[in-house]
Amino acid sequence: MLRLQGLSKTYSRSESKAVDSVDLEVRDGEIFGFLGPNGAGKTTTMKMVTGVLAPDSGSVSIDGIDLAADPIAAKLRFGYVPDNPELWNKLKASEYLDFMGDIYRVSTADRRARVGELSERFAISDVLSSSIGSFSRGMKQKLFVIGSLIHDPGNWILDEPMVGLDPQAAFDLKELMRARASAGKCVFFSTHVLEVAQRICDRIAVIARGRLLFTGTIDELRTLRQKTDARAGDEDLEGLFLDLVDDSDSAGKGERQ
Amino acid sequence: MRTPFAALVALQARATFGLKPLADYHSYKDWLKLAGMVLLFLVVGADLAAIFVMSALAQYDALQPQGLQGLLLLNSAIMASMAVFSLGFIMILSGWSQSAADRQLFAMPIGNRQLLAARFVVVYLSEFAFSVFLVGVQLVVLGVKEAPPPAFWILGLLTSLALPLLPLAIAWIIIVPIMSAARFMRSRNAIMLAGGFVGVAFALAFNLYVQSSMTKLGDPAWMLAHYAGPGTVMNLVGTAWPPSLFAYKALSLAMAGDWLQGLPWVAASFALGLAATALVLAFFARAWARSVLAFGEGSLRRLGRGQAHAFVSRNFLAGGAFRALVLRESRMMNREPMYFLNGPFIVLLMPLILVLAWFVQRGNLASIAVALEAVRGGPLGFLAGAAFGAFLGSATSIAATALSRDAKALPALLALPVSVRDFMLAKLAHALGWGLIGAIVGAGGLALVLHLGFLEAAASVLLAFAFSSLANMAGLWIDTANPRLSWDNPVAAMKQNPNSVIVLLGAMAAIGGLGYLATILSLGIAGFTLAYGGGAALAFAGLFATYPRFAQRRFLRLEP
Known part of the structure; x- marks a missing residue:
């Protein structure tokens, strides 16, 4: 199980927060998709979860082990597929x-x-x-x-894992992700491929401009969107995602003005 | 708006030389770094120039009494051509192993000839600098001694511009067919071997040339017999390598004040070089493009089903994490041509050059033997061996580029369950391994030459190892404190990394200083071993003990 609490990061050469107060829990037995547009803070969050970047504030725990306090023990409890x-x-x-x-x-x-x-x-x-x-x-x-x-490992973290895979390998990887989740293990992955997320994720989180916009199932996202836009009921994840990020961008511009 | 060709040349030059536009220098730190690099470049350049100037002065003094001082011009053209051909050969060859990023250029609306021409220009720019340097040194010596008219300098610059064209064109004409025909050459390892071989051959040939010419210059009778009349060595050389004769004719006429007569010789040099360049662009561009695109083509070795099972059973064996980190570090560095040739290879190359110099100078062995007798029995031989071993062990640049080399892999490496301490000390272990080899080759080799006793030799190796360990530890500190983490080409992490230059020059300065101190102190072998070796070991222990905490803190501030 992965738990992120109040995770924030500002890069030394930047004035704005790359990740702002992110709280997230990825439970055992689920496939969790981490979605967001380019520059949203996905990679920064993944780097903090894997101990590559030290957060300015907040904490990460892996199976209850604090990553900052005991990094070796925490890192032994996950496997990581980098994006490069x-x-x-x-x-x-x-x-x-x-x-x-x-x-x-x-x-x-x-x-x-x-x-x-x-x-x-x-x-x-x-x-x-x-x-x-x-x-x-x-x-x-x-x-x-x-x-x-x-x-x-009990926890499997994958950064854009489908890139470059042929259809058979992509299918095998999805099967493996499902098999591990069914065996009670936690799978946390970032992706741009919304179709994949829609097909295999038990829950998702959407991040934009460093802030979490949504955490939950795709059905919960649809219900949430229906409250603001009645047409959202028929949309697939791609439509829901684009609406959500679009709203966030508008809000961000509003904040700046 | 720039033309596509100008943009291409700018892109290639920036990637090859690690340049960035002045507009990108924002903070005072950026400017300070730039100033430091320029200063370092000037110091190293002046250092090399001093060596060549001393050699040219010795040649001038030997040639001038016979009225043959103009031969310096011939000599400079030959040396510049040799250097340009050899260094250009290596640079052209390494272009294939750097071509992965260039492949997308072939999908752009740019012709193969333009792509090759841009590459040619970048290599030319680099080699032109060598040509100006090598010719310039000799011109300055002649200029100061003979006070020629101003036109001499203009023709000298034009000659330097023309000289690299033909050797580079010949290098392309040799390399392109080889890379097109020989599939085995289409891998980085093959490039490393070929580049290393040419580098060693060049270093040996250059030394052979310099050493043998210096020996002959000391013999006036030989000089007059071979250079004074028609059909002399000079004419033979001129026939074999016309640009050297053209340069000699142009510059000697300019020196005599007849620069108008010299101009056609410069024109001839340009015409020959440009014709050869045009030949390369006209007839080799297509073959070059094909071989670049074919470079690194997959050559997978596939195992049969039964073999695969047996392979897994045979090859996977549990070992310690630290051992795994050391093995990874060693394999990742020593299998990368750019890293190996500019790093650990010096431990093998330098002794080879010295052996050759020794071989060429064997005619003077009688005087050398007398000198050797003088150092035998005292601490001088022991210290000379230790100094050479310490230099070799300190010059591998392994520790001084340790973090910079792994810049791209840091996100993957830092996610592994290993401590910063183990990760970095594995790199130190690799550096110390090569440091020990350097100490054994340098100090042990010299101990053999000087017939030192076993204890003396062992103390010399020990002293060399202690010093090189300290230099490597300091290098690790420096690269951890100020790593070069942003680069597109491994050249930037290794060859253009100021940390390795700082450690190399620092080690040389310290060795020189300690050598000077040894002439004042009279400690004896045991005394020097204790004082120098013990001092180095203590300093090493201090840096080693405090390093893990420093590295841990530094890594927390990294933003890979």
Whole structure:
């Protein structure tokens, strides 16, 4: 379970808050989608959740462990798929996975079993001896998905995980996300692909201009929108999302004026 | 509005040289950094110039009594051509491994010839600087000694402009067919090997040329026999490499006050270089574009189903987190050509150059042997070995670029369950590993040459390692305090990182200072080992003990 409380961040070279007082709880057993337009604060929030950025105020806890107080213990409890797979091109796929196994303290037997199973599932078992630099973007993404699960974490955090995946791999990843949630684990991912969010998320959060605009199920969002606009009843997530962000932009301009 | 070609050249130059427009310098810190870089550039440039000026003065003094001082001009043209060809060769070759980002340019409405021409211009700009530097040094020596008319300087500049064209065109003509035909060359590792080989060959050839010419300059009879009459070495060289003869003719005529007669020779040099450049653009642009687009093509090694299972069973083995971090650091650095060639490779390259210099100077071995006898038995040989080992171990730039090199990967790395301490100390361990190799190669190698006893040799290696460890620890501090986190090209993180220059020059200055101090102190081998080695070890321990807390605090302020 992930819990974000009063999370705020202002970058040193900026005057406005990139993330402003975000409260969020991602429960075990659910797939939680984190949505927002470009520059909304999604990546900054993801970086604070994973311990890459220190928040100015607020806290993050992973399964009840405070990330700032005990970062190693907290980080051991999640697996993370970063959004940029172009970072490890000098390593072989097997070297990367072995590295992840060592970092997450996975026994030899467990890592062999998980690498074997997941690399078969994502159809890259035959290229494990190759250099990551020779992989396509989709293959790299699959490899990082496997690396993030090598310790079978209770929490799975994915930053734009569908980018670059072929239809089969995207389907497999969605299946895996559902399987982990069904097994009582928590899945938290950011995406621009609203269709994916609509199809697999149990709950979503929408962020814009650093503030959370909504947290709940898609049905709850629809009900909320119906209160302000009667036509919202038939809209899909894309329409609801655009209306919500549009309202937020108008409010923001109003505030500035 | 700029033309597409001008925009292309500006883009390529900015990416290659890590330049940014002056309008982007906002704070006083930006300006301070720029001023520091300019100052550093001037100091390093002046340092190199001083070495070349001393060499040129020695040559002038040897040639002038025979009236052959004009040969300096021939010498400068040959050296500039060699340097431009070799360094340009490496830069052109490395262009393929940097081409991933350039590929989108091929989707733009720009012709292959324009793309190649822009690349040519960027390489030319870099090599023109070397050409001006190498020719300029000799011109200044002749200018001061012979007081030629002003036209001499103008023709000198024009000659420097023309000289790089032909060597660069030849380098393209050699490289493009190789990159087009040889699939094995289309990987970064192959580029690293080829670039390293050319770099070593150049360094060796350059040394061979300088060392052998210096030896011959000391022999007036040889000079007169080979340079005074028709059919001399000069004519042979001129026939083999016409630009050097053109430069010699143009500048010697200008020096004699007959610059109008010299002008056609400059024109000939330009004509030859531009014709070769046009040839490259006309006939090689298409092949170049194809080979760039084909670079890094996937060459996946696929395992059979049974093999894959066996591979997993055989290759995955649990180990410690720190070991994993050290292995990652070592693999990520030493498999990246830009990092390896500008870093740890110095530990192998420098001794190789010295061995060659030793080989070429073997004619003077008698005098060297006498000098060696003088240092044997005292602490001088032991200290010389320690100094060389300390230099090699301090010059790898591993620790001084540790954080900068990982700038792109920081978001992924900081999410891992490892402490900042372990993450950074793994990098220090890598630097100390190469520091130890440098100490053994440098101090141990010199101990062999000087026939030092085992204990003496061991103390020399120990002293070198202690000093290089301190330099590496200081480098880690500096790069943690002021990492270069914003870059598009690994060159910026490594070669253009001021932190590595600061550590390199700082180590050289400290070694020089300690060497000078050693001539005043009379401590003996044990005394120097204790005083210098102990001092370095204590300073290292102090920096090491306080580093984790500093790094932890610094990382909290990072915004990757």
